[in-house]
Amino acid sequence: MSLLAIEGLTVHHPDGVRAVDDVTLRIDAGRALVLLGESGSGKTTLARAVLGLPGGGATVRGSVRLAGTELLGLPERAxxxxxxxRIGHVPQDPSATLDPLRRIGTQLAQVRRVHRLAATRREARAAALPLLAAAGLPDPERAARAYPHELSGGLRQRAALALALAGDPELLIADxxxxxxxxxxxxxxxxxLTTLRAQRGLALLLVTHDLSAAARIDDTVAxxxxxxxxxxxxxxxxLVTESPDRGSGNGESELLGAGAHRKVRAASGRGTEPEAHARTDSEPSAATAPPFPGPLISPEGDFLR
Incomplete structure (x- = not known):
């Protein structure tokens, strides 16, 4: 049985736009699915539908099962x-989940306590350093003492990844x-992300418009x-990577069968990202989408301070 099974998922926005149209996908534990598409293609709406956050007034049909548990229709408390x-979320902007007024280590410890993964505050604090190390922070002790604004963009993103891992999730959604x-x-x-998937047996749903990112993850692409x-x-x-023997020799990747005219640099990550064009008849922009509430929401729905 697949860890995540999406069947016939359809999402209508109140303005009549069908942002996701009858999509069926599956992800097994320990595997990755890269959801690839231009801005406005519906990929973020699909990921947020899995989280139960499709947008205000949206109508959702179909089925989303996590290890056999149907998520569509569950009450907000559940x-x-x-x-x-069970589901960790890594956003594009770390500020969507990192509290700017609290130290990183305190936030990680609070997640462990909220989800009853640590019996005491000391045990919760002790778990912060291994989480930061697992997320690739070079100096976990310093990062644990830091506020988000004291870290660089790359380190903040890894701290957000540590926060997503703090609940020991089965599925990791990285948007x-x-x-x-x-x-x-x-x-x-x-x-x-590839290392964590292998070490922890996580299922990874990566949302991206970047073909080089899809090539680097090197698993299933949708x-x-x-x-x-x-x-x-x-x-x-x-995806096929051009070599000097096949053409220009500039190390570009192409998406075959769909959008073959779009090119980006190869999986090494060198070069620029493809230009994204918003569709006028698809999902709303991220600016109008409701914020992800993050893992610091208590079961009662209140922010923990």
Whole structure:
């Protein structure tokens, strides 16, 4: 049985836009699915529907099962217990989950306490350093004492990853987690996601518009266009890297079968990202989407301070 099974998922927004149109996907434990598409293709709406956050007034049909548990239709209280515990979320902007007024270590310890993964405050604090180390922070002790603004963009993104891992989730959803990072930091975060998936048996749903990111993850790719699934299969079959013997020799990757005219630099991460064009008939922009509540929401729905 797949860890995450999405069947016939359809999401209508109140303005009549069908942001996700009859999509069926599966992810096994320890495997990755890269949800690839241009801005406005529906990929973020799909990921947020899995989290139970499709947007205000949206109508959702179909089925989303996590290890056999149907998520669609669950009351908000039940979904709150699943977010951060069984499903971890890494946003594009770390400020969506990191509290700017609290130290990183305190936030990690609080997640452990909220989800009853630590019996005492001391035990919860002790778990912070291994989590930060697992997320690739080079100096976990310093990071644990720091406030988010005291870390660089790459380190903040890794701290957000540590926060997503704090609940020992089965599924990790990473929504454009490398967009704001430089080339080296982007490659490190993607490699870290691959390592964590292998070490922890996590299922990874990576949302991105970057073909080089999909190639670097090197697992299953699903392509969305206008809310519809247009291609799915192994990255090595859908993406091909040009070599000096095949053409220009500039190390570019192409998406075969769907959007073959779009090119980006190869999996090494060198170069620029493809230009994204918003669709006028698809999902709303991230600016209008409701914020992800993050793992620091208590089961009662109040922010913990």
């Amino acid at each position: 979904l709150t217990r699943i977010r951060g515990r 454009e987690p490398t967009t704001a990072l430089d080339t080296l930091a982007r490659a490190r975060v993607l490699d870290l 392509v969305l266009d206008g809310g519809r699934l247009t291609a799915t299969g192994p990255a090595r079959e859908l």
